[in-house]
Amino acid sequence: MTKAPMRLWGGRFEGGPSEALARLSVSVQFDWRLAPYDLMASRAHARVLGRAGLLTDEELTRTIQALEDLERACRSGEFRPTVADEDVHTALERGLLERLGVLGGKLRAGRSRNDQVATDLRLYLRDHARQIVSRLVELETALIAQAEHNKGVAAPGMTHLQHAQPVLFSHQLLAHVHALSRDIDRLRDWDKRAAVSPLGSGALAGSSLPLDPEAVAAELGFDSASPNSMDAVSDRDFAAEFLFAAAMVGVHLSRLGEEIVLWASQEFRWIEMDDTYATGSSIMPQKKNPDVGELARGKAGRLIGNLVSLLTTLKGLPLTYNRDLQEDKEPVFDAVDTLLLVLPAVSGLIATMRVNSERLEALAPQGFALATDLAELLVRRGVAFRDAHEVVGHLVVWCQVNDKDFDDLTDDELIKVSPYLTPDVREVFNVRGALASRKAYGGTAPDRVREQLDALRALVNEQAAWASES
Numbered sequence: 001m002t003k004a005p006m007r008l009w010g011g012r013f014e015g016g017p018s019e020a021l022a023r024l025s026v027s028v029q030f031d032w033r034l035a036p037y038d039l040m041a042s043r044a045h046a047r048v049l050g051r052a053g054l055l056t057d058e059e060l061t062r063t064i065q066a067l068e069d070l071e072r073a074c075r076s077g078e079f080r081p082t083v084a085d086e087d088v089h090t091a092l093e094r095g096l097l098e099r100l101g102v103l104g105g106k107l108r109a110g111r112s113r114n115d116q117v118a119t120d121l122r123l124y125l126r127d128h129a130r131q132i133v134s135r136l137v138e139l140e141t142a143l144i145a146q147a148e149h150n151k152g153v154a155a156p157g158m159t160h161l162q163h164a165q166p167v168l169f170s171h172q173l174l175a176h177v178h179a180l181s182r183d184i185d186r187l188r189d190w191d192k193r194a195a196v197s198p199l200g201s202g203a204l205a206g207s208s209l210p211l212d213p214e215a216v217a218a219e220l221g222f223d224s225a226s227p228n229s230m231d232a233v234s235d236r237d238f239a240a241e242f243l244f245a246a247a248m249v250g251v252h253l254s255r256l257g258e259e260i261v262l263w264a265s266q267e268f269r270w271i272e273m274d275d276t277y278a279t280g281s282s283i284m285p286q287k288k289n290p291d292v293g294e295l296a297r298g299k300a301g302r303l304i305g306n307l308v309s310l311l312t313t314l315k316g317l318p319l320t321y322n323r324d325l326q327e328d329k330e331p332v333f334d335a336v337d338t339l340l341l342v343l344p345a346v347s348g349l350i351a352t353m354r355v356n357s358e359r360l361e362a363l364a365p366q367g368f369a370l371a372t373d374l375a376e377l378l379v380r381r382g383v384a385f386r387d388a389h390e391v392v393g394h395l396v397v398w399c400q401v402n403d404k405d406f407d408d409l410t411d412d413e414l415i416k417v418s419p420y421l422t423p424d425v426r427e428v429f430n431v432r433g434a435l436a437s438r439k440a441y442g443g444t445a446p447d448r449v450r451e452q453l454d455a456l457r458a459l460v461n462e463q464a465a466w467a468s469e470s
Contacts, residue, residue, distance in 0.1 A: 027326050028081040030333060031088045037123035038088055038116060039071045041199055042096075044219040045111055048200075052210040054110075059103055066099040088120075089113050110209040111202060114233040114321040118198040121329065123220060125242050126194055128336045129187045133467040135343035136184055136249070140177050140460045142351040147173040148453060152446070153357040154364035154431050155270070163367025166431045169360055171444040174452050179252045181456070184463050186245040194238040197222040201229035204320040221470075234320040236310070239328050243307040246335040250303030253346055257296030260349065264290045269359055274352035277345070292349045299342050306331035364431045368396050370406060373428040373437065378420055391418040 017025065043064055050060035070092065073079035085091035096104035147170035157167035197220055200206065200213030206229040213225035226232035263270035264278075273290060281287035313327045371392050378388035395417045399405060404413075406429045414421035428434065439445035 022086075025086055026083075027087045027329070028085045028091055031117075031329055032081050032091070033333065034088050034117070034120040034124055034329075035074050035092060036071065037120040037127075038092055039067055039074070040123065041116065041119050041216075041220060042092070042107060043067050044216045045199065046107055047219070048212050048216055049106070049109060051212065051215075054209065055106060059106065062100060062103060063096075063107060066096055066104070069099060070095045087113070087117075089116055110207045110211050111199065112233075114203050115198045115201040115229075117325075118201075118233055118235070119220070121332070122194050122196075122198070122222075122238060125238065125332065125336075126191055126221070128340075129191055129194075129242065130467045130469065132246075132249070132336070132339050132343070133184050133187055133463060135340060135347070136180050137460055137464045137467060139343055139347040139350065140180050140456070140463075142347045143173050143177045143180075144453065144456055144460065146170075146350060146353070146355065147177075147449075150355050150357060151449060151453070153355065153360050154435060155360040156363045156366065156369055157444070163363075163369045165372055166364040166369050166434050167438075167444040168435060168446065168449050169355065169357075170449050170453070174449070174456060176252070176256050177456050177460075179255075180249075181459060181463070183245065183249045183252060186248065187242075188463075188466060190238070190241050190245055192223070193241070195221075195223040196232075197225045198232035198235075199225075201226060201232040204230050204233050230320045234317070234322075234325075236314055236325060236328050239332050240307065240310050240314065243303075243310055243331060243335055246339060247300075247303045247307045249339060250300035253296040253342060254300035256346065256350075257293035260293035260353075261290045261297075264288075264293070270356055272354040272356065273349065274354070277349040277352055292345045296342055296346050299338050302338055303335055306335045361431075365405075368399070368406065370429055370431070370434055371396055373434045374406070374425060376437075377425060377428045381420075383420055388420070391420050394418065395421065 046055065046060060046063045046067065049055045050057065055063060070079060073095070074092075079095050081088070081091035085094060093104065093108070096107065098104075150173075151168065151170040153169040154166050155169040155172060156163045157165045157172070197213065197217035199216050199220070200211050217223070217225040226235075260271070260273075262268050264273050273288065275288075277292050279289045279291045281289065309331045310328060313324055317324055374395075375385065375388040375392045378391065379385050383391070395406075395414075398413075398417050399409070411423045414423065414425065428437075436445055439448060442448065
């Protein structure tokens with residue numbers, strides 16, 4: 001005779017669910033990854049039941065041993081969920097019953113799948129947030145190493161993708177580090193709000209059993225237990241906020257990916273990608289494609305979509321738990337998987353790329369990129385910026401009409417455009433001088449960039465230490 005599937009509910013039902021409902025309800029195919037966290041929470045819950053006198057010392061010992069054995073079996077693949085298991089909780093209770101018989105059913109006292117899954121998901125995300133930060137640190141480190149290696153290299157700074165002012169290429173690389181550092185700040189700040197344990201909230205109203213949610217929270221590494229059982233089981237702010245942080249990482253990776261695509265193009269030729277982080281064409285033998293940068297751009301859309309998906313699911317849900325919340329896990333899992341997949345590839349690309357410093361240096365002054373420096377020189381000599389802007393604008397037009405650059409101008413030609421343009425204005429027709437003059441805090445002057453490098457190295461070391469905390 002075929003054994004009926006085990007369910008954690010059904011006492012008031014005369015028959016089982018239809019096949020269509022069973023297929024719709026099943027989530028074990030994706031929530032099985034929560035198994036290590038569910039087992040961790042189960043051990044903490046068993047100890048609380050023991051302290052409450054709901055498990056004898058001998059029962060507690062057997063239960064803990066069975067949970068540890070089940071965890072080893074899950075890790076080795078010896079124990080796996082079946083098609084009949086509705087979710088991770090059902091599968092693990094089946095495994096516990098196989099090891100303990102009736103005693104295995106005692107562990108369900110004082111908890112519900114509602115507070116279990118909310119706890120498991122928080123544990124999973126807090127763990128994986130640190131893994132993501134570790135990968136972000138690797139990317140920051142690669143960018144800092146390139147900035148250090150190329151710290152004297154000038155490059156054309158751009159706005160609207162047009163030459164604007166010269167900058168140090170290191171300054172541009174470090175701009176990406178600052179963005180990634182804010183991503184890490186968001187994840188660390190998120191972790192403070194996620195460090196609240198729902199376990200002990202039961203289905204929605206808490207428990208009449210003498211449980212100790214604060215003790216469970218401490219054992220599981222949370223800062224506190226939830227002060228409101230209804231909020232505890234229905235809250236998915238932590239998941240949505242995590243997805244926002246993940247989406248912002250995706251946006252920043254996309255921006256870096258776009259720059260890589262441009263820098264590696266024939267038109268830019270700022271960098272040469274290492275062969276191990278580029279691909280070829282199936283028809284054009286000469287091609288060397290920046291697939292890592294393109295895939296980083298593409299993954300951003302996926303990460304943003306995950307955030308929108310969960311926010312849409314959460315909108316308008318009444319308190320407390322609703323089955324809609326089954327849809328919270330796949331966007332979160334996908335975001336974690338996506339970031340852990342793309343970050344090492346981007347880090348490797350950055351670490352191995354070769355910077356064409358000679359081309360960057362040659363391009364830095366092009367496009368009249370020193371025009372602002374000339375206008376600011378006139379300001380320092382007492383000319384109103386509005387007038388200085390007009391004078392330099394006229395000079396640019398004159399040069400374009402006469403096919404000349406600033407360096408090509410004679411004294412007479414300068415004066416012809418404006419009496420303000422005396423021969424000594426040539427002191428700013430110099431990229432090195434222009435860079436050195438940008439010495440205000442946050443500027444691209446070499447001294448300021450060295451300060452950035454020192455500060456960011458210390459910050460990244462501190463971020464790495466946080467990520468390594470258990």
